[in-house]
Amino acid sequence: MIRKMSNGADEEADEFLYEDGTVRLRNSNIELMDQDILYHLALGSGSHDLVEMFGDVKFVCLGGTPKRMEQFAHYIMGEIGHKLPTGTTLQDISQFSYRYSMYKVGPVLSISHGMGLPSMGILLHEVIKLMYHAKVKDPVFLRIGTSGGIGIEPGTVVISEQTVDGLLRPYYELAVLGKIVQRPAVLDKKLMRELKALHHAEDPYETVTGKTMCTTDFYEGQGRLDGAFCDFNENEKMEYLEKIQSANVINMEMESLAFAALTHSAGIRSAVICVTIVDRLKGDQIHAPKEVLDEYQKRPQKLVSRYIKKFLQTKGRFMDSYCGSPCVKSPRRFKLVQQESENYD
Numbered sequence: 001m002i003r004k005m006s007n008g009a010d011e012e013a014d015e016f017l018y019e020d021g022t023v024r025l026r027n028s029n030i031e032l033m034d035q036d037i038l039y040h041l042a043l044g045s046g047s048h049d050l051v052e053m054f055g056d057v058k059f060v061c062l063g064g065t066p067k068r069m070e071q072f073a074h075y076i077m078g079e080i081g082h083k084l085p086t087g088t089t090l091q092d093i094s095q096f097s098y099r100y101s102m103y104k105v106g107p108v109l110s111i112s113h114g115m116g117l118p119s120m121g122i123l124l125h126e127v128i129k130l131m132y133h134a135k136v137k138d139p140v141f142l143r144i145g146t147s148g149g150i151g152i153e154p155g156t157v158v159i160s161e162q163t164v165d166g167l168l169r170p171y172y173e174l175a176v177l178g179k180i181v182q183r184p185a186v187l188d189k190k191l192m193r194e195l196k197a198l199h200h201a202e203d204p205y206e207t208v209t210g211k212t213m214c215t216t217d218f219y220e221g222q223g224r225l226d227g228a229f230c231d232f233n234e235n236e237k238m239e240y241l242e243k244i245q246s247a248n249v250i251n252m253e254m255e256s257l258a259f260a261a262l263t264h265s266a267g268i269r270s271a272v273i274c275v276t277i278v279d280r281l282k283g284d285q286i287h288a289p290k291e292v293l294d295e296y297q298k299r300p301q302k303l304v305s306r307y308i309k310k311f312l313q314t315k316g317r318f319m320d321s322y323c324g325s326p327c328v329k330s331p332r333r334f335k336l337v338q339q340e341s342e343n344y345d
């Protein structure tokens with residue numbers, strides 16, 4: 001994987017993971033700290049054995065709402081046949097943060113990220129640090145969300161090829177110490193293709209790839225006429241939506257920029273899979289009934305589940321256990337795991 005630097009240069013992402021595939025932090029301050037409190041996750045490197053709790057994680061799935069991510073955790077548990085110890089139930093690990101929800105099902109973490117870039121950004125700082133403390137090897141991050149389509153049928157699953165801001169720029173911008181820092185928002189193209197290939201001909205909806213616009217607001221920021229404020233008219237709105245459509249934007253959501261930029265900066269492969277729940281060329285309000293929306297939300301989950309299952313089946317022969325961590329006891333065996341990984345698609 002090639003990693004784009006903030007100055008636009010290319011760099012091999014391998015340099016950003018340790019040799020055994022574990023996540024390397026790009027902040028030397030963390031190593032010097034006695035303990036690291038992951039405040040919004042209600043976890044800490046001093047208070048919890050993070051390697052024991054999370055060392056076997058391979059897939060980090062993120063979505064907006066706590067309910068969706070709880071449902072996904074139950075769904076993936078059935079799909080991969082993961083058994084909880086007798087007498088236990090799935091627990092929200094971050095319950096006492098009262099911010100985000102986190103469930104762990106074998107190699108899968110299912111975490112809610114809330115709405116918007118700041119919420120996603122804060123969460124990712126802590127989840128990426130969690131990967132580092134837990135010595136997780138080569139994790140894959142997947143956002144399973146909802147979006148507004150631009151000229152596509154509601155219910156379509158969009159796997160983002162690129163994510164851009166409201167000005168069509170492929171950067172996540174943040175004011176740091178009074179200066180604007182731009183981080184390139186880069187998603188893993190190979191992962192995108194692997195996911196797309198898992199669409200089934202009999203799925204009663206389309207799965208497409210394309211450009212996603214990530215905005216900082218649901219209403220004015222996405223050109224809606226139905227917010228509490230609106231200083232533009234229908235013609236201006238349509239002109240904007242048609243302009244972004246001709247720039248190949250096929251859907252709009254609110255987290256992919258931070259997700260793509262922060263995972264890429266950490267050398268972590270990631271993909272954004274969002275179902276569309278409205279065609280913005282036809283209207284602003286979400287009219288679909290709850291049952292329809294619930295079924296739509298499951299579509300990205302199905303695709304991700306197929307990916308996880310295929311990965312686990314392919315890897316199974318080389319794993320120490322069902323956990324997803326490659327055996328690194330002998331370098332030769334580790335090479336086999338790597339090779340298998342390269343042959344995956």
Ligand SMILES: O=P(O)(O)O[C@@H]1C[C@H](O)[C@@H](CO)O1
Nearest residue numbers: 063064115116145146253254
């Ligand atoms: O993953 P979800 O469905 O929460 O993401 C989209 C983008 C915003 O957070 C939210 C707006 O309704 O839905």
Ligand SMILES: O=c1cc[nH]c(=O)[nH]1
Nearest residue numbers: 146147148252253254
């Ligand atoms: O229109 C939509 C629908 C879901 N999420 C968004 O950000 N926009």
